[in-house]
Amino acid sequence: xxxxxxWAPFVEFAFxxxxxxxxxxxxxxxxxVGAFLMFRRMSLAGDAMSHAILPGAAVGFLxxxxxxxxxxxGGFVAGLAVALLAGAVSRLTAQREDTSLAAFYxxxxxxxxxxxxxKGSNVDLMHVLFGxxxxxxxxxxxxxxxxxxxxxxxxxLIWRPLYAECLDPIFLRSVSRSGPVAHFIFLGLVxxxxxxxxxxxxxxxxxxxxxxxAAAARFWVRRLEAVIGLGMAFGVLSAYLGLMASYYLGxxxxxxxxxxxxxxxxxxxxxxxxxxxxxxxxxARHRVA
Amino acid sequence: MHWxxxxxxxxxxxxxxxxxxxxxxxxxxxxxxxxxxxxDRVEVTTIVGANADTHVYEPKPxxxxxxxxxxxxxxxxxxxxxxxxxxxxxTGYRGPLVIASQGVTPRDFVDDGVTVTDPHAWQSLSxxxxxxxxxxxxxxxxxxxxCGAFTASAQDYSEQILALDVEVRAAVATVPPAERKVIxxxxxxxxxxxxxxxxFLAPEGISTDAEPSAAGVARLIEQIRSTGVKALFIENMTxxRLIEQIxxxxxxxxxxxxxxDALSFPGRGxxxxxxxxxxxxxxxxxxxxxx
Amino acid sequence: MSGIVLDDLTLGYGGHPAVHHLxxxxxxxxMTAVIGPNGSGKSTLLKGLIGALKPLGGTxxxxxxxxxYLPQSAEIDRAFPATVSELCGLGLWRKRGxxxxxxxxxxxxxxxxxxxxxxxxxxxxxxxxxxxxQMQRALFARVLIEDAPLVLLDEPFAAVDExxxxxxxxxxxxxxxxxxxxxxxxxxxxLVRERFPQTLLLAREPVAWGATAEVLTPANLSRARxxxxxxxxxxxxxxxxxxxxxxxxxxxxx
Numbered sequence: 001x002x003x004x005x006x007w008a009p010f011v012e013f014a015f016x017x018x019x020x021x022x023x024x025x026x027x028x029x030x031x032x033v034g035a036f037l038m039f040r041r042m043s044l045a046g047d048a049m050s051h052a053i054l055p056g057a058a059v060g061f062l063x064x065x066x067x068x069x070x071x072x073x074g075g076f077v078a079g080l081a082v083a084l085l086a087g088a089v090s091r092l093t094a095q096r097e098d099t100s101l102a103a104f105y106x107x108x109x110x111x112x113x114x115x116x117x118x119k120g121s122n123v124d125l126m127h128v129l130f131g132x133x134x135x136x137x138x139x140x141x142x143x144x145x146x147x148x149x150x151x152x153x154x155x156x157l158i159w160r161p162l163y164a165e166c167l168d169p170i171f172l173r174s175v176s177r178s179g180p181v182a183h184f185i186f187l188g189l190v191x192x193x194x195x196x197x198x199x200x201x202x203x204x205x206x207x208x209x210x211x212x213x214a215a216a217a218r219f220w221v222r223r224l225e226a227v228i229g230l231g232m233a234f235g236v237l238s239a240y241l242g243l244m245a246s247y248y249l250g251x252x253x254x255x256x257x258x259x260x261x262x263x264x265x266x267x268x269x270x271x272x273x274x275x276x277x278x279x280x281x282x283x284a285r286h287r288v289a
Numbered sequence: 290m291h292w293x294x295x296x297x298x299x300x301x302x303x304x305x306x307x308x309x310x311x312x313x314x315x316x317x318x319x320x321x322x323x324x325x326x327x328x329d330r331v332e333v334t335t336i337v338g339a340n341a342d343t344h345v346y347e348p349k350p351x352x353x354x355x356x357x358x359x360x361x362x363x364x365x366x367x368x369x370x371x372x373x374x375x376x377x378x379x380t381g382y383r384g385p386l387v388i389a390s391q392g393v394t395p396r397d398f399v400d401d402g403v404t405v406t407d408p409h410a411w412q413s414l415s416x417x418x419x420x421x422x423x424x425x426x427x428x429x430x431x432x433x434x435x436c437g438a439f440t441a442s443a444q445d446y447s448e449q450i451l452a453l454d455v456e457v458r459a460a461v462a463t464v465p466p467a468e469r470k471v472i473x474x475x476x477x478x479x480x481x482x483x484x485x486x487x488x489f490l491a492p493e494g495i496s497t498d499a500e501p502s503a504a505g506v507a508r509l510i511e512q513i514r515s516t517g518v519k520a521l522f523i524e525n526m527t528x529x530r531l532i533e534q535i536x537x538x539x540x541x542x543x544x545x546x547x548x549x550d551a552l553s554f555p556g557r558g559x560x561x562x563x564x565x566x567x568x569x570x571x572x573x574x575x576x577x578x579x580x
Numbered sequence: 581m582s583g584i585v586l587d588d589l590t591l592g593y594g595g596h597p598a599v600h601h602l603x604x605x606x607x608x609x610x611m612t613a614v615i616g617p618n619g620s621g622k623s624t625l626l627k628g629l630i631g632a633l634k635p636l637g638g639t640x641x642x643x644x645x646x647x648x649y650l651p652q653s654a655e656i657d658r659a660f661p662a663t664v665s666e667l668c669g670l671g672l673w674r675k676r677g678x679x680x681x682x683x684x685x686x687x688x689x690x691x692x693x694x695x696x697x698x699x700x701x702x703x704x705x706x707x708x709x710x711x712x713x714q715m716q717r718a719l720f721a722r723v724l725i726e727d728a729p730l731v732l733l734d735e736p737f738a739a740v741d742e743x744x745x746x747x748x749x750x751x752x753x754x755x756x757x758x759x760x761x762x763x764x765x766x767x768x769x770x771l772v773r774e775r776f777p778q779t780l781l782l783a784r785e786p787v788a789w790g791a792t793a794e795v796l797t798p799a800n801l802s803r804a805r806x807x808x809x810x811x812x813x814x815x816x817x818x819x820x821x822x823x824x825x826x827x828x829x830x831x832x833x834x
């Protein structure tokens with residue numbers, strides 16, 4: 001067994017090359033978003049939003065079948081609507097955003113399941129929920145590329161208010177009105193990445209690629225920029241190893257990628273300096289002053 | 290005057306006079322054949338309608354009611370209708386049960402590692418002739434006075450089948466022998482393949498419901514490359530985008546919808562037994578040639 | 581100018597007033613301590629002044645938009661991986677806005693501010709390693725950096741040792757000398773008596789407001805202590821203009 005087992009499948013099969021490219025771009029795009037979700041203590045919001053997208057994608061699917069543009073547009077609109085409504089309710093009433101988000105995403109999800117059951121069978125719903133990274137056609141790759149570009153630019157634009165909201169939201173409110181705007185744009189970027197991700201991995205697994213690498217990175221490094229960088233690296237590694245597992249072991253591709261990300265997380269939990277074990281076991285050193 | 294009443298009631302209940310024979314057929318293809326032979330003298334109710342799957346069908350109460358009323362019940366046999374025995378028992382039907390495939394030489398195939406009898410005998414037109422014979426005999430037995438009409442229709446229909454058979458063989462002949470193969474998920478073309486010399490290969494690596502793995506997709510691509518197959522007939526399965534991806538990578542064409550177990554809805558191109566054959570050939574032959 | 585004028589201001593939560601019927605003004609360049617028992621509405625008043633709370637009644641008129649606010653430090657996310665320099669750097673927001681990057685002059689500014697509060701060398705320290713007193717000083721540094729004409733401080737000396745308190749009050753006096761208006765919520769009556777020229781004694785309703793010596797009289801202080809801390813769920817709703825002036829606040833319950 002020579003070294004080219006590491007890249008031979010990708011050389012031989014075009015579909016695997018595209019899968020790798022798509023998954024890697026998604027990993028790079030989603031990691032910073034996931035890192036911010038984590039730091040803002042909104043880790044579960046990603047999962048909630050992935051369910052919120054469903055009726056929009058379902059409507060797109062009912063109208064035009066498994067076509068990229070309608071499903072993407074529909075999903076994006078639905079996700080944004082839920083984010084907007086949740087935000088509005090939390091600002092206009094005493095209810096907090098995690099509650100209003102839960103309320104609206106559940107409504108959205110139920111609507112989505114109902115809509116799909118009207119026309120499609122169970123198999124069709126699965127297609128909407130679990131896309132496959134092995135079937136990324138040109139349109140899908142372009143979409144993923146677009147999502148990543150918008151995501152990077154968007155994050156750069158709202159970086160400072162996002163950062164301030166993580167660190168000292170009251171202070172931000174006292175100096176600027178950009179807080180709520182940045183928050184809404186950020187949720188928009190979450191939805192965008194999920195919508196891009198569901199083409200490749202389906203709505204449920206797209207969240208995995210967003211959260212797991214960043215969460216694992218947190219066990220190694222502290223700083224925001226470092227978590228983002230390491231999260232991207234872990235995401236790319238998960239994409240590569242997951243596809244390898246799918247090829248050499250015959251595992252379903254999407255779940256394989258996410259499971260690899262999960263294994264990285266568990267290994268980090270066990271073996272990283274900030275993980276569960278080393279932080280207790282290593283002798284603490286201190287300087288003289 | 291009891292004898293007059295008896296005679297009248299006998300005459301009235303005889304299928305030969307006035308009321309058409311109430312016949313039930315288990316599935317659409319069979320129903321079409323019965324109608325072709327019985328004509329106006331038979332009213333056919335079909336249990337498993339167009340585009341439906343007989344293998345997994347679950348009979349409804351209305352189906353049971355139709356059978357209970359029926360005077361004659363046609364089924365395919367050869368294990369096609371797995372639910373049939375319990376169903377017939379449940380309806381309390383005691384009339385004639387006609388097995389249309391009686392007399393056919395069955396073939397076997399391997400389904401999930403188990404060797405079973407292939408029930409899709411009608412996919413060979415010469416078997417179709419056997420079906421016609423069986424149907425005609427059964428109808429004549431139940432309505433002897435109309436037997437003349439049944440025989441004439443059956444004769445006519447058989448001639449059409451024979452002509453179609455010649456057509457099919459001629460069409461297949463235009464495909465070079467080495468290229469007479471397709472990949473399809475349908476397992477219903479065994480008799481067709483044996484009769485007309487076309488190989489129907491099962492796709493390796495991907496299945497209807499399970500999420501595909503890279504290994505599976507790679508295996509299918511390799512199968513396509515190594516067998517030199519030019520056409521893929523895989524519908525209702527997995528992700529059509531995945532099939533598109535495979536087609537792009539191998540240069541293979543993705544074929545349209547083949548009808549194997551059932552007729553299409555009327556007007557969709559495969560609304561009768563004969564139409565179905567023509568439709569399938571119309572798709573298979575160009576696909577095999579790589580058009 | 582950086583004064584604030586209050587007119588019959590009522591601030592509260594859920595229909596219950598935490599501060600009510602407060603009228604008066606913070607003159608530009610004044611240095612006022614806001615003092616009172618627990619639950620007397622002092623923090624609420626500041627939140628209203630910075631615009632975080634909408635008044636239930638009355639108005640707040642503020643000349644200047646720019647203010648520096650030092651909240652009670654518990655509201656900062658200590659777990660967030662920021663350094664002292666980054667925390668203080670937030671103070672440059674008004675100058676730099678959302679987009680422009682920090683330059684070398686900004687770094688010098690931050691270092692200077694840290695030095696003035698006695699935190700030289702702390703720039704790169706993660707904020708979760710700071711003691712309570714150090715955090716307070718860092719927040720003071722941030723206020724320094726903000727360089728605003730109006731400064732509002734909410735319990736600025738909580739968890740701070742006496743020596744540091746002295747240094748920080750000197751800083752506040754320097755601000756006043758620079759012409760800024762300072763309002764500080766405090767607990768320590770003695771400190772107020774010694775260093776703050778103006779005082780607002782609050783017990784949900786204003787007890788007294790003016791020069792410290794006149795406000796912090798034993799009579800006023802015992803009146804303030806007698807204020808009920810709890811809200812009365814059965815209190816009748818307030819009718820505007822329902823009573824004729826003059827009246828004494830002890831006579832009706834809100």
